[in-house]
Amino acid sequence: MQELDPFVFFAVFQEMLGFWLWLLLAVAALGIGSFVYALVKDRGIRAGRFVYAQIVGIAGGFAALFFMWWITSSSIRDVGGAIDVVLVLAIWVGGFLGGTILSYGLMGLTGRSRRETPVVTRIPADTKAA
């Protein structure tokens, strides 16, 4: 295989997705941006919201897998070699991370600012003394 450069990857992704590449990049930017925004705004991760986001992420992982099987006219019965299992895990993890980050970020943007205790918080002075 000859060298791969980012330009080639981008050119192929453009051919693969066309308009959807830009939409995909916009959604990814929205997810990451809103996730970072929520982190900064809340000065940490809100545990309750994060649990919900991870539930969405789990569904996202399975959705990514089923989507791939759908667009490639294949199914779980076609997963054979070790590299196939790695690919399945990679797709699931990709879907999980994408779903978690995007849903957490969107909840941060649109959610009613529930006053819940962040995971990372300041320890009150009186308990310190105890």
Added chain:
Amino acid sequence: MSDIHSDHPMPSRRAFLKLALAAGASTGLLGLGQARAAIRSNARIVIAGAGAAGLAMANRLNSMLDGARITLIDGRKAHYYQPGFTLVGAGLKPASYVESTTGEFVPRNAEWIEEAVAEFDPDGNAVVTSSGRRVEYDFLVIATGLSLDYEAIQGMSPDLIGRDGIGSVYAGPQAAAATYAEMSRFADTGGVGLFGRPATEMKCAGAPLKYAFITEDTLTRRGNRSKAELIYAAHGGALFGVPIVSEKVRMLFAERGIDTVYRHVMTAIDPVRKIATYDTPDGTRELGYDFIHVVPPQRAPQAVRNSPLPWQDGPLAADGWVEANRQTLRHPRYDNVFAVGDIAGVPKGKTAASVKWQVPVAADHLVGTITGTPATSVYNGYTSCPLITRIGRAMLIEFDYDDNLVQSFPGLVAPLEELWVSWVMKETALKPTYYAMVRGLA
């Protein structure tokens, strides 16, 4: 199944597509970027043929040269993504999946003469088009592709495809779709299915094997495998040109119950009686069929065969393949002539992956002649074939002139293993990579 371009991608799909693309790289369709500065030149470059090889060459030269006059000559307005023909023939994609137009890939500052080349005059450094127009050149790139010679099989005609159990995915998108209709009918009713390949050089020698596997899988999925007898008629003593791959396919055929007969070259077909006739070492043999996948003999187009450009002797002479140095693609007798793609008279590789690896080498040597700095790049015969062994799995076969298996991801994607990852690559990454190549971007 719709084209992936029109599917609604999910954000979570991105990471996976990258992985699929990395796998796509293993086909050899990915390659060099185009970072170098353009070289000033007023050379007249004629490219005969605007298929995958001709267009890729035009786009690559266009990015390497500034001021050169690039002329493409080809009367075909439609462009077909031929690696997708088997997917259409499998009923997984519509005919439109492989269809585009030549015009959308022609570089903006290149001229496209929408005629066929009728005559090559390499001694006069000119070609003559079908309307009689003479076009002179400083460099000629021959990328005419090849001719499918269905009529060389007595009784056969492309018009028969899609009728009375006759299929052939090679003849074009509609023929591939019609082939699926016949194969699908056969998968419902059962009977005898015949497969095979011609004794000539051919494009994608894995496709006849793939179609046998696809048919077997379709029968199995419909619960009708026991109703069918499948026979693969190999033209020689092996199933594939690379011995280790041939052995693997032999084992898979045995496992799937696909019978094999060797040294059977199809010479005639009787569509009424549904009988195919073969030349064998023991004389003529007739085999009846309920479905047959016909792969026609393939040879150079008439205009090439009538010219002084083909090999004058050796195994590639009879069918008129253009004489070319196997490492540089340069014509040994006309040093301003190059051959790329199916027409190139080199031992292996009439595939899109071959084109991807041939074009940069031929372009380097052509531009090296212009600049006076001889190029050093070499084409080693690399080609690849995602050999579908059932719907959902494929073996990523990559090899070179010397029958060596070439592994893009050693230890990860095993070449002789039926893998989902290789199937995913074929389904998702190959087509966009092919189009990026044709545009000169990959």
